[in-house]
Amino acid sequence: MFIALYMFFFFIMIYIRNKKTLFNCPKPNKNYTLSVITPAYNEEDSIEGTIKNVLSSSYKIEEMIIVNDCSKDKTKEIVEKFMQKYSNLKLINNNKNLGKAGSLNKGINIASGELVAVIDSDSYPEKDAITKMIGFFNEKKVGAVTSAILVKEKDTFIRKLQSFEYAIIAWTRKLLSYVEGVYATPGPLSIYRRQLLLKIGGFDTKNLTEDIEITWRIVYNGYKAESCPAARVYSIAPKKISEWFKQRMRWNIGGLQCINKYKKFFLEKGMLGFFILPFFTLSLCLGLAGLGVFTYLGVTRIFKNFIFTQQTFVAGTQLITSEDIFVTPTVLNFFGIVLLLLGLFFTLTGLGIIGERKGGFRNIFNVLFYMIVYLALYPFIMFVSILKLSKYKIQGKKMGWMTK
Amino acid sequence: MTIELFKNQKHVFWTALLLTIFIFSAGILLGFLIENWRTSKIASLYQQSELDLLDIRIQNDIYSLSEIDCTKVIEENINFADRVFEDAKLLEKYSESSRLSNSIILQHKKYDLLRTSFWINSIKLKERCKTDYHNVVYIYDYQNPSLETEAKQDVFSKLLQELKDKKGNKIMLIPIAGDNNLVSVDTLMNTYGIEEEELPIILIDEKIKITNVENIEEIEKYLD
Numbered sequence: 001m002f003i004a005l006y007m008f009f010f011f012i013m014i015y016i017r018n019k020k021t022l023f024n025c026p027k028p029n030k031n032y033t034l035s036v037i038t039p040a041y042n043e044e045d046s047i048e049g050t051i052k053n054v055l056s057s058s059y060k061i062e063e064m065i066i067v068n069d070c071s072k073d074k075t076k077e078i079v080e081k082f083m084q085k086y087s088n089l090k091l092i093n094n095n096k097n098l099g100k101a102g103s104l105n106k107g108i109n110i111a112s113g114e115l116v117a118v119i120d121s122d123s124y125p126e127k128d129a130i131t132k133m134i135g136f137f138n139e140k141k142v143g144a145v146t147s148a149i150l151v152k153e154k155d156t157f158i159r160k161l162q163s164f165e166y167a168i169i170a171w172t173r174k175l176l177s178y179v180e181g182v183y184a185t186p187g188p189l190s191i192y193r194r195q196l197l198l199k200i201g202g203f204d205t206k207n208l209t210e211d212i213e214i215t216w217r218i219v220y221n222g223y224k225a226e227s228c229p230a231a232r233v234y235s236i237a238p239k240k241i242s243e244w245f246k247q248r249m250r251w252n253i254g255g256l257q258c259i260n261k262y263k264k265f266f267l268e269k270g271m272l273g274f275f276i277l278p279f280f281t282l283s284l285c286l287g288l289a290g291l292g293v294f295t296y297l298g299v300t301r302i303f304k305n306f307i308f309t310q311q312t313f314v315a316g317t318q319l320i321t322s323e324d325i326f327v328t329p330t331v332l333n334f335f336g337i338v339l340l341l342l343g344l345f346f347t348l349t350g351l352g353i354i355g356e357r358k359g360g361f362r363n364i365f366n367v368l369f370y371m372i373v374y375l376a377l378y379p380f381i382m383f384v385s386i387l388k389l390s391k392y393k394i395q396g397k398k399m400g401w402m403t404k
Numbered sequence: 405m406t407i408e409l410f411k412n413q414k415h416v417f418w419t420a421l422l423l424t425i426f427i428f429s430a431g432i433l434l435g436f437l438i439e440n441w442r443t444s445k446i447a448s449l450y451q452q453s454e455l456d457l458l459d460i461r462i463q464n465d466i467y468s469l470s471e472i473d474c475t476k477v478i479e480e481n482i483n484f485a486d487r488v489f490e491d492a493k494l495l496e497k498y499s500e501s502s503r504l505s506n507s508i509i510l511q512h513k514k515y516d517l518l519r520t521s522f523w524i525n526s527i528k529l530k531e532r533c534k535t536d537y538h539n540v541v542y543i544y545d546y547q548n549p550s551l552e553t554e555a556k557q558d559v560f561s562k563l564l565q566e567l568k569d570k571k572g573n574k575i576m577l578i579p580i581a582g583d584n585n586l587v588s589v590d591t592l593m594n595t596y597g598i599e600e601e602e603l604p605i606i607l608i609d610e611k612i613k614i615t616n617v618e619n620i621e622e623i624e625k626y627l628d
Contacts, residue, residue, distance in 0.1 A: 002428055009427075010420040017416070179416060275417075300551055307555035311617040317562045323493075328501040331435035338431070 001335050003286060008342050014175040015349075022174055022353065023230040026135030034130065035194070036064040036117045037107030039100050043121040044073040046236060050121050051082050051089065059130040062113045065090045066121070067103035075121075100187070101203035101210040108197050116194045118211075122236040123188035124152060129231035133191050136226040143223030144192045144215060146173065146185040148354060152234035157366075158244055162237040164370045167356035168347060174227045182225035183276045184212045189233035196223060207261070209254020216262055219272045229354065245381065252385035255280060287379035294376075343371055442498045443507045449491050450514055456484050457522055464525065474533035478573075481526060482537065485576045488519060489568070492579045499546075512546065516581050520588050523578050527610065538575045538627050540564065543593065544604040546581035557604045559617050564606070566620060571627060 066079045079091045136145040148170035151163035203210040215225050238244035265273040351357035502508045545553050568577050582603045606614040608626050
């Protein structure tokens, strides 16, 4: 409770202090050349839209490199068709499956721009998104800039819930940028200094969340990552719960790999060791502790109710009486209600700022469901991810893309 | 150094921490106040019950000087038992929801002593009046019941409440915590051969011990 309250005040204080500059985009002080790299694996449904969106950007795109990682569908044919229309569209076909990070590294090596934008093949940046991000590179210390990633289609309940999550992440990531605490530059749209990527060895091919790992490495090397919520990119979010679960497992496993890789820098090395690592690790530990407590309370309650019901039948007494309806709340219950209200305020504020509070307070049920049920699933996914990671480690297996 | 610190906004880590400590402490303080308010509510009920018990005992002493009007005394005792039983339910609710302060435990002990004293009074009254009401004493595990015991105690509570509703003035219902380390309670338990490990237990007329959940109709037979 203390930590939840602390995080609430932490974010709100940063917000109050900086609310006027959240959507500021510095003007570029020079013309940066930019290459776009899009890794693709079986993306026939979305690649066309991504190409069209990227190449209609208001910022000059020197080249857009699609790295086809041995797709088994028509991705290659679709790209080839568009190459006839766009002279700056390039296609690289991997001889063997390299994974997302490997494909990105291949793209970085042949790219010519000073900056490289990584754009996932199922993501659609707004026309001016890249233009708004470029000016952040005026500051020499900035190694990467990320955007506000939003859900493209909110046609299902799970996608609506994800749209809240994405919006809150976009808002809090911007807030974290004020304390140099941006911990991820996600794949849907992030821009990097190409030379920096080459210097630090490119994306980690062993990590499932190469976008988190590269950010930590950028910070480790003395650079910082910026966030530009004014630059919006729409990404296709998982439509089914099973897809969503798989994606979250990938994020969690990647996060665990990052913690494991950088654990020796805990409370060392600037913001990486003093904030990003502890913040990540604490979230993980608290989530697991919460899951443990919740499971213990749930199991004991079920066990007690089972015995109670069984013995009530023996006694032949009433199972529920009017007295059972009136419960005396504990102080912890009051604390919980206060935290829930603060959380609701925080979520609605974030959604309002990012512009995702559509439907006004009619959407309140969805927001409450998101807060009480959706977020409560995080620790469970983390637990399953730890089991899966351990299993793969024991068996020495390679994890692959984990997206398809 | 300070200017740099404020410029890059990292002071927010400390200011948020200070604000959290302040708000959290205020919350804890408020929690203590709520729990103390509940304890003082119990304390005031206790004071009233204590006065009533004293009143009953003095009445008994007065009657001992002359011919006793058993009907009236028994009626007063049963009314008192009913009121103390209601107090006990509230006390249990507050005890269960108490998280920060232990003051409620002290109140519980005082109530246990009061109810023990009342039980003794009731035993004496039955001897003198040879009446047909029954002492139903419910001795339970308060300090550290296992899950199974908690479930069993919940069933016993419901069972006794239903018995009381059915039998009315035919039973004098006295709930007492049996593990609060009170010498008088321990002595009475020893007298009637009750071990702490046996709790919860229903003792009817200081003779019949019920340790396992039985059908309410079976228990009613002991009271007919």
